[in-house]
Amino acid sequence: MEEVREQVKEIKQSxxxxxxxxxxxxxxxxGLDYHLNWGATLPRLRAMADELKAKSPEPxxxxxxxxxxxxxxxxxxxxxxxxxxxxxxxxxxxxxxDIWMEQVEEQEIAEQAAFNLWQHLPYAPEKAYQWIASxxxxxxxxxFHVLSRLFMNGQEPNExxxxxxxxxxxxxxxxxxxxxxxxxxxxxxHFADLGLVHKRLAHSALKTIGIDL
Numbered sequence: 001m002e003e004v005r006e007q008v009k010e011i012k013q014s015x016x017x018x019x020x021x022x023x024x025x026x027x028x029x030x031g032l033d034y035h036l037n038w039g040a041t042l043p044r045l046r047a048m049a050d051e052l053k054a055k056s057p058e059p060x061x062x063x064x065x066x067x068x069x070x071x072x073x074x075x076x077x078x079x080x081x082x083x084x085x086x087x088x089x090x091x092x093x094x095x096x097x098d099i100w101m102e103q104v105e106e107q108e109i110a111e112q113a114a115f116n117l118w119q120h121l122p123y124a125p126e127k128a129y130q131w132i133a134s135x136x137x138x139x140x141x142x143x144f145h146v147l148s149r150l151f152m153n154g155q156e157p158n159e160x161x162x163x164x165x166x167x168x169x170x171x172x173x174x175x176x177x178x179x180x181x182x183x184x185x186x187x188x189x190h191f192a193d194l195g196l197v198h199k200r201l202a203h204s205a206l207k208t209i210g211i212d213l
Contacts, residue, residue: 001066008070008079014048015040015078040078042112049085065091072100077108084113089120097127101139107179110138114145125150129161132168132184137177144172144183151190156198165191166205174209189213 056063068087071079097118104110118124124146131143147165157165165187172184192202192213203213 004066004070007067008074011048011052011071011082012074012076012079015076042081045078045081046085049082052086064088069096072103077106080109081112081116084109084116087117089117090122092117092121094123094127097121097123101131101142104138104142107138107141110141111145114142115149118142119146119149125155125157125161129164132165132172137180140172140175140177140180141183144169144180144187148183148187148190151187151194154194156194162198162201166201170205170209173206173211185211 052067053064064086065088068083071083071086074080100113104113118127121127128143128146128150131139132147134140134143169184169188172180173188175181188202188206192199199213206213
């Protein structure tokens with residue numbers, strides 16, 4: 001759609017006003033090698049997302065969905081983060097989610113997608129359990145971040161889910177990905193906060209690999 005293309009063009013031009021060379025350089029120094037990175041801060045991107053949502057007529061999903069899709073296709077840090085903020089979770093089909101997940105190539109994008117979008121999907125638990133069973137770093141990272149948020153919101157897994165979660169968490173905690181180890185431990189701590197039984201299960205599981213909760 002021509003209207004969406006024009007909107008994406010305007011958004012990309014506005015990033016120039018947000019440019020922060022120091023932030024962009026800091027990201028490069030940390031190994032975040034984006035094709036294009038204006039160094040816009042997350043609060044500024046959130047403010048832009050809120051403004052775009054406010055301007056979008058009802059039903060918002062009709063306007064925001066194609067815009068989010070178009071932004072995600074841009075190989076630009078700010079576009080991808082903004083896409084995760086704008087995509088209506090209830091409108092995102094599982095197959096589209098799979099495509100986006102396959103295209104995540106940076107830890108920051110993985111974390112922003114998990115916090116801004118993945119945790120709000122109607123099928124979030126299903127995807128999270130799939131992802132923590134993956135051998136790919138960013139899949140696991142997103143899975144554990146999503147489960148952390150679900151646990152924080154009081155969502156309790158069933159017995160099968162508990163066993164699967166603790167098995168994968170123990171595996172991740174002994175894995176080679178530092179980012180995943182941190183996310184896995186955080187998710188176990190939030191799992192333990194669900195109640196006394198959960199805390200005992202988490203404590204017992206972690207004890208088997210020498211970690212004291």
